[in-house]
Amino acid sequence: MMERTLVLIKPDGVYRSLIxxxxxxxxxxxxxxxxxxxxxPDKKLAEQHYIPDxxxxxxxxxxxxxxxxxxxxxxxxxxxxxxxxxxxxxxDYLMSGPVAVMVVEGNDAIFVVRKLVGATExxxxxxxxxxxxxxxxxxxxxxxxxxxxxxxxxxxxxxxTAKREISVWFKxxxxxxxxxxxxSAQYD
Ligand code: ADP
Ligand code: MG
Numbered sequence: 001m002m003e004r005t006l007v008l009i010k011p012d013g014v015y016r017s018l019i020x021x022x023x024x025x026x027x028x029x030x031x032x033x034x035x036x037x038x039x040x041p042d043k044k045l046a047e048q049h050y051i052p053d054x055x056x057x058x059x060x061x062x063x064x065x066x067x068x069x070x071x072x073x074x075x076x077x078x079x080x081x082x083x084x085x086x087x088x089x090x091x092d093y094l095m096s097g098p099v100a101v102m103v104v105e106g107n108d109a110i111f112v113v114r115k116l117v118g119a120t121e122x123x124x125x126x127x128x129x130x131x132x133x134x135x136x137x138x139x140x141x142x143x144x145x146x147x148x149x150x151x152x153x154x155x156x157x158x159x160x161t162a163k164r165e166i167s168v169w170f171k172x173x174x175x176x177x178x179x180x181x182x183x184s185a186q187y188d
Pocket of ligand 2: 157
C-alpha cells in the first residue's frame with residue numbers, strides 16, 4: 001500500500017555530512033522524496049515533534065532497561081523516569097543544530113524506512129542498516145554523557161504518527177506529487 005512517512009536527519013547526521021548517503025539508501029530501495037527542507041528547530045517545534053506521552057516514555061524506558069540487562073549494567077530507574085529524562089535530552093538534541101526533514105513515499109514506506117534505519121541503539125543495529133552501517137553510539141555512552149543517543153535519523157513508526165509528524169513539519173502545498181521514471185517497473 002502506498003504510504004508517506006516523515007524522515008528527519010538529526011544534527012549528528014547533518015554535521016557528519018550523511019544527508020546524501022541516507023537519502024540514496026532510501027531512493028535505492030524504491031522510495032521517493034516528496035518534500036524536503038533544512039530546519040533549525042526551536043523548542044516549540046522540537047516539543048511538537050516529540051510529545052511527552054507517558055506510554056511512549058515507558059516504552060523507551062523498557063527498551064533501555066532490556067539493553068542494560070543484556071550488557072549486565074545495573075539500573076534502578078523506573079522505565080517512565082528513564083523515558084522522561086530521554087524526552088528532555090531529545091528536545092536538546094533536536095535543538096542542537098540543523099536537521100534535514102523530508103517526507104518519503106512508497107510501498108509500505110513506514111515499515112520499509114524503519115527497516116532501512118535499523119534498531120534505535122546504533123551499537124546493536126543490524127550492520128546493513130543506516131544506523132548500523134554509519135554509527136556506533138550506545139545507551140551506556142549516551143547516558144554517561146547525559147545526552148540522547150546519536151542515531152542519525154528519526155522515522156515515523158505508524159500511520160497515525162506519520163500523519164501527525166508530517167503536519168508538524170510541512171504544509172500540504174509543500175508536498176509535491178510526481179512519478180519516478182521506474183514506477184511501472186517497480187509496481188505494475
Ligand atoms: P526510534 O528513534 O528508533 O523510534 P524511540 O522512539 O524509542 O526510538 O526513541 C526516540 C529517540 O530517543 C531515539 O532515536 C534516541 O535518539 C533517543 N533515546 C532512546 N532511548 C535512549 C536512552 N536510553 N538514552 C538516550 N537516548 C535515548
Ligand atoms: Mg520512535
